[in-house]
Amino acid sequence: xxSPVPMPRLLYCRCAYAxxxxxxxxxxxxxxxxxGDAAFDSVADLCEMSARRDPRLKALVAAGPLKIAACHRxxxxxxxxAAEAPLNAATTEIVNMRTLSGPDACARLDVxxxxxxxx
Amino acid sequence: MSPGIHILLSEGNGSTRLTGGRRYSILTxxxxxxxxxxRTGSGACLTPDDDTLLVLGEFPGGSAPxxxxxxxxxxxxxxxxxxxDAGGVSSLVEKSRGDRPMNxxxxxxxxxxxxxxxxxxNCMQCLSFCLFDVYGVSTAGKIQVQNNDNCKTxxxxxxxxxxxxxxxxxxxxxxxxxxxxxxETDAKREAxxxxxxALLGGDIYSRLRQRSDDAKTRFSKERDAGKALAERKKCLxxxxxxxxxxADVLASLPSxxxxxxKAAEAAEKARAALAMQA
Numbered sequence: 001x002x003s004p005v006p007m008p009r010l011l012y013c014r015c016a017y018a019x020x021x022x023x024x025x026x027x028x029x030x031x032x033x034x035x036g037d038a039a040f041d042s043v044a045d046l047c048e049m050s051a052r053r054d055p056r057l058k059a060l061v062a063a064g065p066l067k068i069a070a071c072h073r074x075x076x077x078x079x080x081x082a083a084e085a086p087l088n089a090a091t092t093e094i095v096n097m098r099t100l101s102g103p104d105a106c107a108r109l110d111v112x113x114x115x116x117x118x119x
Numbered sequence: 120m121s122p123g124i125h126i127l128l129s130e131g132n133g134s135t136r137l138t139g140g141r142r143y144s145i146l147t148x149x150x151x152x153x154x155x156x157x158r159t160g161s162g163a164c165l166t167p168d169d170d171t172l173l174v175l176g177e178f179p180g181g182s183a184p185x186x187x188x189x190x191x192x193x194x195x196x197x198x199x200x201x202x203x204d205a206g207g208v209s210s211l212v213e214k215s216r217g218d219r220p221m222n223x224x225x226x227x228x229x230x231x232x233x234x235x236x237x238x239x240x241n242c243m244q245c246l247s248f249c250l251f252d253v254y255g256v257s258t259a260g261k262i263q264v265q266n267n268d269n270c271k272t273x274x275x276x277x278x279x280x281x282x283x284x285x286x287x288x289x290x291x292x293x294x295x296x297x298x299x300x301x302x303e304t305d306a307k308r309e310a311x312x313x314x315x316x317a318l319l320g321g322d323i324y325s326r327l328r329q330r331s332d333d334a335k336t337r338f339s340k341e342r343d344a345g346k347a348l349a350e351r352k353k354c355l356x357x358x359x360x361x362x363x364x365x366a367d368v369l370a371s372l373p374s375x376x377x378x379x380x381k382a383a384e385a386a387e388k389a390r391a392a393l394a395m396q397a
Binding site: 014034035042043048050074 | 125139140142143146147150151152153154155156157158159222224227228229230231233234235236264267268287289290291292297298299300301
């Protein structure tokens with residue numbers, strides 16, 4: 001029997017440097033995270049971190065399963081790769097705030113399991 | 120540039136639990152100013168050894184305790200935020216950051232190409248096309264983004280020359296350049312590209328080359344730099360009106376001689392890289 005996958009860390013991207021994620025969606029998700037009990041990490045902008053190869057991205061990947069509320073999966077995956085912090089496809093899920101509604105994105109974050117098809 | 124500071128909202132273990140609304144307003148204000156923030160329980164994994172961890176909380180008596188990293192690697196500072204609104208908390212953080220440099224939102228838009236290596240065939244078209252030295256080749260002969268600061272904001276031209284739709288600009292608005300999945304239609308359209316000039320619907324690159332040649336001729340015959348510049352401006356103005364490249368990108372293009380030199384250099388790099396793979 002395989003060992004259970006630990007609870008994923010939640011990572012929220014604010015897309016503060018360009019605002020391509022709809023404001024109402026990213027606000028709804030942040031509000032949801034703020035009102036819940038779960039611990040989470042939030043960053044101003046994953047693109048900006050990738051651009052300067054921020055070592056925090058490596059630290060996040062090394063810490064285990066991740067659920068990332070950000071934008072398009074292909075973009076997030078290769079942004080991490082560009083920062084020399086490739087994501088583990090089996091233990092990472094991307095919640096796309098660019099296409100999902102606020103409630104749908106929040107619902108995905110509430111599910112404790114990783115959906116491997118999401119990356 | 121990294122602010123070298125990570126913020127932890129401390130709730131519990133001696134500090135008061137914040138209300139959801141207060142937590143939300145503090146987080147929003149800090150994130151919109153470019154800071155990363157963790158909420159208690161997630162640990163300090165976002166904090167590499169060279170960072171400062173700033174712990175914010177409502178502590179008993181309004182006094183933050185002294186804290187230190189047992190491993191002695193991370194510099195930890197605690198601040199009490201009792202009674203401060205979101206703006207007040209952010210001011211406190213700014214003060215704690217001191218003179219550490221930081222790219223704050225509004226200063227630089229993170230605009231640079233991101234390569235989808237699951238699609239990239241290492242054809243080096245992007246290397247040949249970009250006039251700003253954004254691309255380079257790794258020691259293993261692989262195309263890579265080496266100087267993303269050189270990339271011209273809002274210019275996605277290299278993604279349009281990529282025959283495999285492998286170049287993304289996540290801050291771009293339209294698919295598939297923004298990172299959305301590449302549809303079959305996208306892939307087919309890109310495969311039909313014959314060369315860079317055809318793509319730009321009327322051929323930016325060949326026009327530039329043409330202007331470069333014309334300019335060289337003029338330089339040799341007349342030595343009139345002014346005329347050459349006027350000619351280039353005429354060409355660039357046309358390209359701006361076609362909407363292929365933002366005006367400020369065109370304004371910062373290298374001189375025709377420089378373009379020729381860069382093209383030769385890029386071709387040499389590409390040749391060497393492709394030879395390594397052969």
